[in-house]
Amino acid sequence: MAVAEILLAILLLCLLVLASAVLRAYTLWARRLFLPASIIAGAAGLLLGPEVLGRFMDSPFEDGAGLFPDYVYQTWSAIPGLLISVVFAALFLGKPLPGVREIWLRAGPQVVVGQTMAWGQYVVGILLALLVLTPVFGLSPMAGALIEIGFEGGHGTAAGMAGTFEDLGFAAGADLALGLATVGLVGGVVVGTILINLAVRRGIIDNPENGHGPGGDQDRFSERELYVLRRDRQQESQTTDPLTVHLGLVALAVVLGWxxxxxxxxxxxxxxxxxxxVEILQHVPLFPMAMLGGVLLQVLITRAGYAEYVSERTMSRISGTALDFTIVAALATLSLTALGEHLVPFLLLAATGIAWSLFVLVVIAPRVIPFDWFERGVGDFGQSMGVTVTGVLLMRMADPNNRSGALESFGYKQLLFEPIVGGGLFTAASLPLIYQFGPVPVLILAAVITLAWLALGFLYFGRMVPDRGRGRLRPTARG
Structure with missing residues (x-):
């Protein structure tokens, strides 16, 4: 494939995102569903490609199907596996890493809820595979990991693991995971919005519309967020071109992970x-190790005294841009044939994943999070069905002024969450583990870990006294 063809494919991807951003600005339903432009662009690329338009009309290109030539889709199909490492490498770069005790006291209950949702997705998913999907529909037992990969991991993780699915002989799993990620993203926003409205009507939370004070942005940002904004603006005004340096740091994090x-x-x-x-690590993709490379690099930068020169906002933009391109390319090259062949299993997986996330939020979260359980738990619910942004979005909707401190606790929770599940090490290793050892041992492991988190939540955090002055818990049991 010529370099010019690769460049043209990337330019077309950028134009799709631009057109989708303009379309979103003038489409009310897309804004109400909080659909990002990347999802709309990916759907447009899919509709204009060989899976939809190509089935009804001849391509204007000799070697094409749909509106674009074949080499465009070949390039797009390779993008997710490459850029997902950039997304995860930049995840923790530029962010202060607090001590474990501080994280635990502020975010411990949300760690429990988030971990319970993630490991429980393996439990219900593998049970569904063992009882229904494999014996009835002939699907691989690895389908039991699809709920966590698609829902908790999101589009980026599902796309990044396409190579692993193919290596292990379950190529259709990548398309099913991407389909589940789409259902989870849309369902997380829609169901989460309904839950927030129900919580307001039942008096569980205050009406968010009554929480907007006259202070503008100052009321909507926490003290730490305002500090980060001021620091980033100062850095950008003093640095000629910080983007190049930050891209170099991301590249270094990927190299460390590799x-x-x-x-x-x-x-x-x-x-x-x-x-x-038995081979496990040979099938693990690069992106979770790139994330650990980013954490290691951030620790080294902080200890060397250069942390102030690394902008969290710039790193967030690099990660966000890479994620946008990953999502667009993955959705545009999605195989609708694979979804159609496994439609009933797909719907069963989606329904099971949604039901489990709802159960944890409604039943488990109130008994584990001692105060402001809905504002904090709804963030974990959004993340468990979509991506981190979905969780943040729902928390902003439920608590616009961040009165509960849920945003900070949610951010700290990520440090004890994402390295393992939600696109972390176990997410990447789950398919090779099921492939090598079978679904039952992985089911037992996931069930034991789920029960352990539940016991910790009920017996430890559920009995602790909230210290509202610091937005955390006191490590003393109620009398």
């Missing part, structure tokens, strides 16, 4: 995987 993954894969090859042994 080095760690290569070392682990080498160690596996010369130990338990030698002479045809």
């Amino acid at each position: 080095g760690m993954l290569s070392a682990l894969q080498w160690f596996e090859a010369v130990t338990w995987a030698r002479d045809g042994g």
Whole structure:
């Protein structure tokens, strides 16, 4: 494939995003559903491609199907597996890393709720695969991991693991995971909005419309957020072109992740995987290790005294841009044929995932989070069905002024959450584990971990006294 063809494919991707952003600005229903332009652009690319338009008309190109030539879709299909490492590498760069005790006291209950949702998705998903999907529909037992990959991991994780699905002989799983990610994203916003309205009517939370004070943006940002904004603006005014340096740091984080993954894969090859042994790490994608590379790099930068030169906002923009392109490319190259062939299993997986997330929010969260349980728990609900942004969006809707401190607790929770599940190490390893050991051992492991988190939530955090002055819990049980 020529370099000019790759460049044209990327330019077309940018034009799709631009057109979708303009369309979203003039489409009321898209704004009400909070659909990002990347989702609309991906859907447009899918409709104009071989899966939809190409089935009804001849392509204007000799080697094409749909509106674009084949090399465009070949380029787009390769983008998600590459850019997802950039997304995760920049995730923690530029962000202060608080101590474990501070994270635990402020965000512990949300860690419990989030972990319960994530590990429980494996439990209900693998049970569904064992009882229905595999014996009735002949689907691979690896389908049991699709709820967590698609819902909790989101489009980026689902797209980034396409190579793993193919390597393990379950290529349709990538399309099912992307379809679930779309259902989760839309369903998370729609169901979350309904839940917020019900919570207002029942007096569980105050009416968000009554919480807007006259202070403008000052009322809507926490003290730490305002500090970060001021710091970033000062950095950008003093640096000639900070984007280049920040891109270099992201690249370094990816290289560190690649080095760690290569070392682990080498160690596996010369130990338990030698002479045809079990291979797990060989099938793990790069992006979770790139995330750990970013955490390691941030620790080194902080200890060296250069943390003030790394902008959280710039890193967030780099990660967000890479995620937009990942989502657009993944959705535009989605196989509707695979979804059609497995429509009933797909609907069963979606319904099971939604039901589990609702159960945890409505039944578990009030008993684990001692105060402001809805404002804090709805963020975990949104993340468990869509992406982190969905969780933040629902928290903003339920508590516009961040009176509950849910945003800070949610942010701290990510440090004890995303390295493992929601696109972390176990998410990446779940498919190889099921492939090598079968679904039952992974089901038992997930069930034990889920029960352990539930026990911690009920017996520890559920009995602690809220310290509202600091927005956290006091480590003393109620009398």
